[in-house]
Amino acid sequence: MPRVSTVTLAGSIRSRLVLADFPAKEMGWLWQSCVDKGVIQKKKKKIHPNGISHWARLCNWRLQGVPLQYLIGWQPFGSLKILCRNHVLIPRWETEEWVNDLGQSILTCSKLGSIKSNLNLVDFCTGTGCIPLLLLKMTRHTNIFKQICAFDISPDALKLTQRNVVHNHLEHSTNFKVQYANILNGDNLFPEKIDMLTCNPPYISKNTFESDVEDSVKRYEPHLALVGDLEFYENLIQIWLPHINSFVYELGSYKQFNYVKEEIIKHNNNFPNNKFGLGMKFDSNGQIRCVFGFNEKIKSIFQNYGQLIIQI
Numbered sequence: 001m002p003r004v005s006t007v008t009l010a011g012s013i014r015s016r017l018v019l020a021d022f023p024a025k026e027m028g029w030l031w032q033s034c035v036d037k038g039v040i041q042k043k044k045k046k047i048h049p050n051g052i053s054h055w056a057r058l059c060n061w062r063l064q065g066v067p068l069q070y071l072i073g074w075q076p077f078g079s080l081k082i083l084c085r086n087h088v089l090i091p092r093w094e095t096e097e098w099v100n101d102l103g104q105s106i107l108t109c110s111k112l113g114s115i116k117s118n119l120n121l122v123d124f125c126t127g128t129g130c131i132p133l134l135l136l137k138m139t140r141h142t143n144i145f146k147q148i149c150a151f152d153i154s155p156d157a158l159k160l161t162q163r164n165v166v167h168n169h170l171e172h173s174t175n176f177k178v179q180y181a182n183i184l185n186g187d188n189l190f191p192e193k194i195d196m197l198t199c200n201p202p203y204i205s206k207n208t209f210e211s212d213v214e215d216s217v218k219r220y221e222p223h224l225a226l227v228g229d230l231e232f233y234e235n236l237i238q239i240w241l242p243h244i245n246s247f248v249y250e251l252g253s254y255k256q257f258n259y260v261k262e263e264i265i266k267h268n269n270n271f272p273n274n275k276f277g278l279g280m281k282f283d284s285n286g287q288i289r290c291v292f293g294f295n296e297k298i299k300s301i302f303q304n305y306g307q308l309i310i311q312i
């Protein structure tokens with residue numbers, strides 16, 4: 001990490017302005033990414049001016065609002081280093097939190113022997129692949145998951161998920177498939193019963209997107225990954241519920257949670273032999289963040305996961 005005062009910028013006056021306005025920590029990250037990529041190499045204590053101007057360019061982009069993760073190329077997610085690229089949503093800490101807790105619950109049940117191994121996991125709307133990859137990384141020594149399948153509609157996301165599998169050395173851990181699908185159209189994606197279905201769908205309403213979302217997110221992250229209402233929760237109930245033993249869906253509002261809750265109550269009345277328990281989970285900011293459901297087969301994982309609303 002350079003001390004700004006000792007660096008002579010080969011670039012323009014604009015670049016100097018950038019340095020004056022810029023948080024030192026972020027400059028450090030961008031500097032380190034230049035070093036990692038070999039764009040900046042220190043030779044005989046001198047730094048090549050081309051390297052410096054590349055770094056100054058990154059600083060300028062950052063000042064224009066390009067997310068840091070697209071510039072340095074990655075984001076930590078639990079113990080993973082998740083590669084981030086344009087057109088694919090950057091993983092958020094809120095997601096990291098519930099996924100990490102879910103991994104811990106699975107590990108506890110595996111230790112206690114209250115859950116059988118050889119489960120299959122399906123992740124819809126996988127983006128960078130961060131959710132199934134962290135669950136796999138946390139549990140791989142237990143062989144809990146025999147098969148993992150990650151789906152997305154975006155070809156950029158699918159390519160990036162493939163890269164993230166390899167980048168995190170998880171390609172030999174289990175049978176991990178990455179596949180194109182429009183979740184809202186498909187109902188025949190996975191032939192077997194799904195033990196655990198995870199999904200972080202686009203869930204920010206159009207109004208909230210317009211009024212509350214940061215400019216940098218609006219301008220640089222894919223709208224396809226962000227804007228949605230009830231459609232993925234309706235799809236969960238109408239299409240997937242008969243094919244799954246449990247689900248965890250991230251959400252952004254009580255409207256979405258209440259919809260799932262009402263539908264699970266109806267389902268339990270109609271199918272008393274396949275009842276679902278239901279719960280909600282808050283993030284550490286106190287915001288409602290997930291709805292989860294489970295049947296008898298996979299109940300133990302969810303007993304201490306969040307706040308149970310419907311018991312079975």
Ligand SMILES: C[S@@+](CC[C@H](N)C(=O)[O-])C[C@H]1O[C@@H](n2cnc3c(N)ncnc32)[C@H](O)[C@@H]1O
Pocket residue numbers: 089090091092095124125126127128129130131151152153154157181182183184200201202203224225226
């Ligand atoms: C909120 S992002 C979640 C990404 C990642 N799972 C995460 O937690 O960071 C939503 C993802 O859903 C995908 N998506 C949007 N509509 C879809 C659809 N109809 N079928 C499948 N994937 C879809 C987007 O491409 C995007 O990658």
